[in-house]
Amino acid sequence: MKSLVFQAAAILAILGGLTGCHIDKSKPNFELIQDMMESPAIKPQEYDPNTPNHISGREPVKGTVPVGFVYEPMDDLAVAEKEMKNPIAGDMSKEVLWVGEKYYETNCALCHGSKGEGGVESKGRISELMALKPPVITNDKIIGWSDVHLYYVISRGQGMMGPYANHVPQKYRWQLVNYIRHLQKNYKK
Numbered sequence: 001m002k003s004l005v006f007q008a009a010a011i012l013a014i015l016g017g018l019t020g021c022h023i024d025k026s027k028p029n030f031e032l033i034q035d036m037m038e039s040p041a042i043k044p045q046e047y048d049p050n051t052p053n054h055i056s057g058r059e060p061v062k063g064t065v066p067v068g069f070v071y072e073p074m075d076d077l078a079v080a081e082k083e084m085k086n087p088i089a090g091d092m093s094k095e096v097l098w099v100g101e102k103y104y105e106t107n108c109a110l111c112h113g114s115k116g117e118g119g120v121e122s123k124g125r126i127s128e129l130m131a132l133k134p135p136v137i138t139n140d141k142i143i144g145w146s147d148v149h150l151y152y153v154i155s156r157g158q159g160m161m162g163p164y165a166n167h168v169p170q171k172y173r174w175q176l177v178n179y180i181r182h183l184q185k186n187y188k189k
């Protein structure tokens with residue numbers, strides 16, 4: 001019995017020592033068990049000794065598409081305008097506009113302005129520094145465009161403007177189109 005108490009006391013003393021009764025917060029902790037810190041998984045952009053070119057990022061297998069991707073005939077605007085249509089045309093419900101606004105404010109407002117007023121007028125935006133000012137998108141020209149034309153430019157870009165297909169998921173792109181229609185209705189130039 002006596003030795004049991006002694007053993008317990010010794011174990012407690014050791015544990016106390018290991019967990020550090022005098023914690024020095026200026027130094028990193030000593031990690032006793034490191035299994036969870038050093039993962040064998042190769043991180044993005046890390047050297048990979050096991051692939052032929054030692055690049056860890058892999059290309060998707062040819063012919064594969066992201067989950068939920070729907071094919072759209074967008075190689076040519078005229079064909080797109082004939083074969084596609086806005087499934088939520090004219091829907092200005094708050095649910096649609098909220099989603100559209102989120103994507104507009106994140107991806108488009110920095111250049112075209114929060115009201116679609118274009119780069120010349122929008123102040124405090126990156127467009128102030130741009131030599132070619134992003135155009136107004138609430139004028140008669142763009143109001144006259146079809147929904148598919150707007151969708152096409154968002155997806156594929158136009159001239160100096162790059163494509164936004166990777167930034168605005170297919171699932172939410174028509175909401176963005178409707179949000180631009182909302183801006184055109186309320187802040188027409």
Ligand code: HEC
Nearest residue numbers: 107108111132133134135137142153154158159160161164
């Ligand atoms: C980095 C700045 C920039 C961003 C971000 C940007 N655009 Fe543009 N956009 C431009 C420029 C510059 C043009 C003119 C391109 C050209 O025709 O050479 C343009 C053209 C357009 C046009 C056609 C205007 C016309 O008169 O022909 C539309 C519509 C448009 N953008 C919508 C959008 C939408 C919607 C987004 C967000 C998904 C967006 N843009 C994001 C810079 C930008």
